[in-house]
Amino acid sequence: MKAYYYFLFRIYRYYKDKQNENELQAIFSVITVSTLIASLTIFFFHGLLNYLGILPMYSNKFYMILFMIIVGFINYFFFIRDKNFLNHDFQKDKKGGFYIIVYIILLGILLFVLSNINREKIFEERKKNPQTEQTQKPASLQSEIENWFKEKF
Numbered sequence: 144m145k146a147y148y149y150f151l152f153r154i155y156r157y158y159k160d161k162q163n164e165n166e167l168q169a170i171f172s173v174i175t176v177s178t179l180i181a182s183l184t185i186f187f188f189h190g191l192l193n194y195l196g197i198l199p200m201y202s203n204k205f206y207m208i209l210f211m212i213i214v215g216f217i218n219y220f221f222f223i224r225d226k227n228f229l230n231h232d233f234q235k236d237k238k239g240g241f242y243i244i245v246y247i248i249l250l251g252i253l254l255f256v257l258s259n260i261n262r263e264k265i266f267e268e269r270k271k272n273p274q275t276e277q278t279q280k281p282a283s284l285q286s287e288i289e290n291w292f293k294e295k296f
Contacts, residue, residue: 151177151228153243156235174223178215183250185214190257194264 151173158164158172186207192198201207222228233239 148228152233174219178218182211182214187254
């Protein structure tokens with residue numbers, strides 16, 4: 144838990160010092176950035192469990208956005224609201240900043256690799272179980288308008 148509080152502290156100090164944000168803006172930035180990183184970490188582990196066949200993958204974007212909002216509320220109410228991360232006497236050091244940057248880069252690379260592996264898995268499943276394709280294309284709005292003009296004029 145101390146590592147997560149340090150992560151929150153470093154985000155806060157970055158936006159407070161480097162971006163010259165006031166208290167409210169810096170807290171909002173902490174909520175946004177930490178929620179994004181936490182959600183991406185959870186998405187990675189969910190994708191890994193999906194690849195192993197333990198959990199199903201949700202393809203609807205609505206579920207991902209809803210999940211990120213829920214993570215944001217949990218993050219705010221349990222970790223950020225009381226500003227407990229500012230009470231640990233953390234100091235900004237290069238080693239901690241380096242670890243955070245390496246973690247974010249590593250998370251991005253792992254998400255990219257896992258998404259490619261899952262994409263290949265989906266393509267293989269589609270080759271094994273081909274679905275029926277549409278033989279007739281649905282009418283477009285443009286063709287409907289053209290047919291209407293032909294009927295009227």
